[in-house]
Structures are given as structure tokens and as C-alpha cells.
Amino acid sequence: MELDENEVNKYLQPLFGQYEDSFQEAWVEILERNPKTVNEIVPIARRVKNKAIKHYLEKKYKEDSLQKPLRNDGDEKFTLESILASPANEDMDEEHEGSTALYKTIVDFLIGEYSKQKAENIKLRRRDFQIKAKRLRLREESLKFKKARFESWRKLMEERAKQKETQNMLKIELEREKLEFQREELLRGLKLDIK
Numbered sequence: 001m002e003l004d005e006n007e008v009n010k011y012l013q014p015l016f017g018q019y020e021d022s023f024q025e026a027w028v029e030i031l032e033r034n035p036k037t038v039n040e041i042v043p044i045a046r047r048v049k050n051k052a053i054k055h056y057l058e059k060k061y062k063e064d065s066l067q068k069p070l071r072n073d074g075d076e077k078f079t080l081e082s083i084l085a086s087p088a089n090e091d092m093d094e095e096h097e098g099s100t101a102l103y104k105t106i107v108d109f110l111i112g113e114y115s116k117q118k119a120e121n122i123k124l125r126r127r128d129f130q131i132k133a134k135r136l137r138l139r140e141e142s143l144k145f146k147k148a149r150f151e152s153w154r155k156l157m158e159e160r161a162k163q164k165e166t167q168n169m170l171k172i173e174l175e176r177e178k179l180e181f182q183r184e185e186l187l188r189g190l191k192l193d194i195k
Helices: 005-016 021-033 038-067 080-085 099-194
Strands: none
Touching (some): 005 021, 005 038, 021 038
């Protein structure tokens, strides 16, 4: 290799650290490619660093996914790790071994959770129907009350209209009688004046 080892180390150490696996992997790739200048090391180091970051993220994701809640509401007792560690899964048949046992465990758990969720949904649906029925019953009672109130109001208005009509008829009758009395008084007064 034409490059100085110390110069390559100076470039790689800040990126990877001296004892990291990525540092060693970068050195292996540099030795295989045999670059002539430090500028040719840059893409190699970048590629190795990106690969190390990707590997770290995949590992971190796997660890997180074991402890990530399986339900949307974030109930932490249902994680993949808790499923695998649950006492129900300790009595696994000996015929199921390795990944088959893991899949059987996961499937059994998911079927159980599906059944629980389905029962809960049915219960919620029944409750929803009961609430809707109660709401309809209350609406019917409200409409009956409004109808009764309207009927009583209508009757009251009719009675008031009849009373007003009766009052008006009495006023008219009174005015007629007054006019008749005044006319008779005038006629009587005229008869007396004529005599």
C-alpha cells in the first residue's frame, strides 16, 4: 500500500474509533482496494460507516419491536417479548421446536386476542344499540311532550280568541244599547220641547 498507515489511522479513528468492528472492516476494504490518496479512502469510509449505521438501526429496531406494545392503545403487557415469556407458552408440546414453536405461540396468542377483541366488540355493539334505543325512546317522549304542549297552547289560544270574540260582541251590544238609549232620550227631549 502506498499510503502511510498513520495517515489512514488519523482519518479513520475520528469516524469509527480504534477498536470498533467498523474500523477493522474499513481497514480490510482499504487494503483490498489499495487506494493511492486519502481522497480515495473517503467513499470507502462513508460506505462502511453507512453500513454500520444501518446494521445498528436494524438491531435497535429488533430490540424495540420486542418491547413495542402490540395494541394501538399502548397496553404494555402485550409485547412480543411478553408473549414469548408468558406462562401459557411454557407448556409447549415437544413436537413443536424452534421457529415452529415460536410461530405457534404467536398465532395462539393472536387468536386469543382476536377472540377477546371480538367479544368486546359485540358487547360494545349491544351497548351501542341500547343507547340508540334509549335515545329514540327519549326522542319519542320529547315529541309527545311537545305535541301535548302545542295542543294545550292551541286550546288556550282558541279559548282566548273565543273570550275576545265574546268581549267584542258584548262591547258592540253595549254600544248599541247606549246609542239606542241616547236616541230614545233625544226623542223624548224633542217630544217635550214640541209640547
